[in-house]
Amino acid sequence: MVHRCCSKQKIKRGLWSPEEDEKLVTYITTHGHKSWSSLPKFAGLQRCGKSCRLRWTNYLRPDLKxxxxxxxxxxxxxxxxxxxxxxxxxxxxxxxxxxxxxxxxxxxxxxxxxxxxxxxxxxxxxxxxxxxxSSKHNNISNIHQNSNSIFILTSQIPNADQTFSSLPNTILQTPTTVFPKQFQTSFNVLPNKHLDQLCVVEQEQPQNISNICSNSCIDPSNVEMSNNTENIIWVSRVNDDDDFRGSTCEGGTQAEVHQEKDKICEKGNEVIDNMGSIEMNDGDCLENSNFDFGLLESVLNSEFISHDLDYMDELAWNF
DNA sequence: AATCGTCCCAACCGCTTATGC
DNA sequence: TGCATAAGCGGTTGGGACGAT
Missing domain, CATH: 1.10.10.60 (Homeodomain-like)
Structure with missing residues (x-):
């Protein structure tokens, strides 16, 4: 197919020669690239504008790593x-x-x-x-066997509503990235390498944990509940063998990003420490909870888990 | 040394979206 | 609003590099 932009020109295709590269770089650094379609003519290149644009954006741009x-x-x-x-x-x-x-x-x-x-x-x-x-005989560790991070699910973060309400329905409905709608205004997902527990905080609904263990086969001895609120569940330890892997966010250095993460993790720890916890026996306090662990499992299986809030926010808002 | 197969990546193709008139 | 053109984007391809035989 001949591009419309170059249908009237004799164009060259295939690999770019160093001379062509030089011409393109020289022209763009001098004149910029306001119009790709007219650029080849002015730059003395027998290429179509589209080809010039791709060569520049994919290879010649000075900011490329x-x-x-x-x-x-x-x-x-x-x-x-x-x-x-x-x-x-x-x-x-x-x-x-x-x-x-x-x-x-x-x-x-x-x-x-x-x-x-x-x-x-x-x-x-x-x-x-x-x-x-087959979730019936999985425990959290099995479900999460491919995740290397420790995570805290919490709604104690400002703008949590915005974060998840901004996720498009396609994401919420796509089987590969199942993210239960019930969660979209209730949770945020944060990594926490300091915790050895997965902490689930639910803001609005009182807990009814009666179906949790039966639905998800989670060992009840691995579930704890805070003593001063009805809306927190701690779930058993997940793998933390590997180091937490950082991610970037625009406008900040890696060090700043890690600092921010650490702050968030510390904040999460403080919240949890302040709440305290009580031991739960099999079928004990679980009876009065309606927390849906199937949903949690969906989240874990979908591995819709981000590495920091800023990052999530950015992703969510960039859709 | 020659041939073959595989891998990688630059470049292309064609569809979609944005923009200007 | 509708059309033409430009730009953006994801999928695919072609060919060079390289290792195995």
């Missing part, structure tokens, strides 16, 4: 892909210096294979083998 992806970048891609799917341009926005094309290629050549080798469906991020999904 060259070289292989870091493990941190890889984790960011996986995390965002879990939420957004193949929206490479959106994903690339969270990786300064990387292009959508680069992210896409990296995904197709490396990450995809890695996930498959780990037994994960690269599209859904769920386990490939169907029998693993």
């Amino acid at each position: 060259r070289g292989s992806f870091t493990s941190e970048e890889e984790q960011i891609i996986i995390d965002i892909h879990r939420i957004l799917g193949n929206r490479w341009a959106q994903i690339a926005k969270h990786l300064p210096g990387r292009t959508d094309n680069e992210v896409k290629n990296f995904w197709n050549s490396c990450i995809k294979k890695k996930l498959i080798s780990q037994g994960l469906d690269p599209q859904t991020h769920n386990l490939l083998s169907p029998h693993k999904r």
Whole structure:
């Protein structure tokens, strides 16, 4: 197909020569790129405008980061892909210096294979083998076997409503990223490497935990409830073998991001410490709770879990 | 050394969305 | 409002690099 912008020109295709690169860079640094369609003519290039634009954005732009992806970048891609799917341009926005094309290629050549080798469906991020999904005999650890982080689910965060109410219905309804609607104004999801418990705080509904264990086969001895509020449940420890992997957010250095995360984690710990907890026996305090652990399981299985609130907010608002 | 197969990535294709008139 | 054009985007392809045989 010949692009409309260059249908009347004799255009060259294929790999760019160093001379062509130089012409393009020289022209753009001098004149900018207001109109890609007319740029080749003025720059003395026998390329179509579209080809020039792609060459510039994917390869010649001075702010591009060259070289292989870091493990941190890889984790960011996986995390965002879990939420957004193949929206490479959106994903690339969270990786300064990387292009959508680069992210896409990296995904197709490396990450995809890695996930498959780990037994994960690269599209859904769920386990490939169907029998693993029988929740009746899973415990939290099994459900969460592919997650390396400790998480706190809490609604004690300002603007939590905004965060989740802004998620589009498509996300809420997509099986691969199941995020129960009941949660959208109730919870925020934060990582917490300091906690050795998964903490679920529900704001509005009194707890009715009677169905929790039966529905999700969670060991009741691993469930604790705070003694001064009816709306907190602690769930058993999840894997914390690996270091928490950071993510970036625009406008802040990695150090600042980590600092912010630590603050949030500390805040979460304080809230929990202040609330205290009481031990629960099998079927004891659970009886009066209506908290739906099936929903929790959905969240965990969907692994719709972000690495910090700013990051989540940013994602949510950027849809 | 030659051939083959695989991997990776730059570039292309074609559809969608944005913009200007 | 409707049309034409430009730009954005995701999927796909082609070919060079490289390792295995």
